[in-house]
Amino acid sequence: MPTTLHPRWVRVAIVALACALAFLTPAPAGAATVDGWHTTTPAKAGFHPQRLAKVARQARSYDSTCFAVVRDGRLVRDWNWGTDRTTHRQTFSVTKSITSALVGIAVRDGDLDLDDPVADYVHAWRGTASADVTVRDLMSNVSGRFWSVDSDYAQLTQARNRTAYAIGLDQEFPRGTVWSYNNAAIQVLDKVLRTATGTRTDRFAATRLFEPLGMTHTFMTRDVADRSTNVYFGVESTCLDLARFARLYLQQGSVGGHRILARSYVHASVGESSSTLNAAYGLLWWVNRYGALRGPIDDVDEDGQPVTPVTGRLVPGAAGNLFSAIGLRGQIAMVDPGSRTIVVRLGPGTTDGYGPRKAARAVTWALKR
Template sequence: MRRVVVASAVLAVAGCSGAQEAGPQAPPSRPAASTSAPSTPSAPPTPAAVFPGETWQRADAGDWSNLDAELSAEGSTCVAVVKDGVLVHDAYWNGGAPGSGQRIYSITKSLTALLVGMQADDGTLDLDDTASEPVDEWRGTDAEAVTVRDLLSMTSGRRWSEASDRQMIRATADQTNFAVGIDQQRPPGQAWVYDNAAAQTLESVLDDLADSDDVVELATDRLLDPLGMRDTTWARDAAGNALTYSGAESTCLDLARVGHLMLNRGRWDGRQLLSADLVEQLTSPSSELNAAYGLLWWTNAAGRVVEIRRQAGFADDLPPYEGRLAPSVPEDAFWALGYGNQYIAVVPGENLVAVRLGARPSSPDRITFDTFTAGVLDGLGDAGG
């Protein structure tokens, strides 16, 4: 039985803390003879998608010497690469092991987005409805205008500061209550701010909708168990609230299942766990304020990019720039990102999923969205064709 991690969440860096405000300056053989009418040849049937059972099917392929050398030297504990539903490579260093879970920090946010999307599919919420319907404390206040989509897109207008962020993460027992109680700084949609507290308010949204009134149980029933994520746990704060901004623990092989679900547009071995429409919304730009951000997932769309290097634990963010997060890889790529440049990378056009977990790299230019994903594609080489 899966254990439930109960933690006081003294997560000094657990929430991928550090936010950069992006203001409203948006960019942007020859046929046999026949007397009957010729028929239109039908396309060959699409092969059935391959899904893992208790373990991944595997067929080692590719040359991983360059990628593995960099990953191991930069503190990685594991990497997993899944191509066409088959595990083609995994490796472990620095104390990592196939079933050894580790904190995945803000990758937790991306998992939370799946739970919210499932509720939208169920019809129990609309992403564009006010979040004050489930969050009672916001009714009749300036926060009443904030929608669920605003919280997911980091455009909620909730007040944010590094001091407040640290206080919630390091010194608050009831983190949901703290997050809900923060003031509204501006109307939603005017700025993009990477905000851990805004993501934690989604616990209050989901708690109101969950049959059990417990978001950890919701996550277990709707996501972890259906995907077979046996080595994944979802943490709580000291008050018993699920942590929806950070804190889950998982493995490279378990998180590859999440990537494979997203690659298959929400379908898992005959079941539609999340609608294709919701997958599209989560992994497409949600605001011109940051073309690189969907709904708690990162995208590779072109436009004004706000990249949060402090999320990885580095001192300074890059200024906003025009371009793409990963110019060396296909535009359809998207990612879940956690502190220390931990990734779930998905490249739909290549039918590819890759996961990297481990410590923060030695510099912000190591194991980036671009270099990690490009390194995986290079490793596949001819095997990726």
């Protein structure tokens, strides 16, 4: 008897093959390639070469291991210090933006909706104070789930099963009333994705995102007990692989002419603020919209008192449609849609002194206008 394939998996196979062929397209005669990227020069790409080099040197001074700039789909230049360009390294919370893409793929497949109650996928929340928290709430950081420095940065990280720990926390505030950079709340998306797709999250990422994008040096990690995928941190990648990921969003969710994310989902993620509580946040992405800004900390102090946000843009002087995946210690994958430029920096660092304002100098200062 012939085996009948589910239409979804037929589509997956076709898209994966088409994307692979797109990445194998020969470069123009005489053009060089670096790790699969067709290359150009800073001058040809419209940069002041000396200024761009200075931006890279500044990145290096913050203990960076790589810095890369891509414009119009071509690698302008990448710098690597002490680590080979194809050696994967920790990206910290850049992982969150990758998780956002995984949710977007599941939404496009029809496996879930952003406004679904999380309790549809996390049955332990049914009949509790968290019953009305939605998937969108988790991704916007307005879920109202419990947060503390000790819980988010010590107990969660040390938990043998991080997803189970995150699910087991309490509801602290009504949904939509408080913005908190809540790692534990985001980790619950591992369970949401596993239940909705029927696939382990790291495997889903490998087959539905990394492989189609040609991210051959990238993978998601799992917790100590190997029971859950880390979705709030933990992706191991390279500067040039993250540039491939950023290009997906620059191209409005398609690669090689084949769509991976819905255009409307990309806009909701990086084209607007996801709540009035933090103008700088989309759906697990940082955006450059003007308004009340909060950084990657809770907006209430340890005594539960509100912290007054500042007003402005995350990156003053840069375009309002700039957006970034940002991780601890200055990990960043930034996209400037207006100039069609991608800037990526990775490195262990010892402080958070490197951030989006410094990375943005590649487009606000080094790029000719």
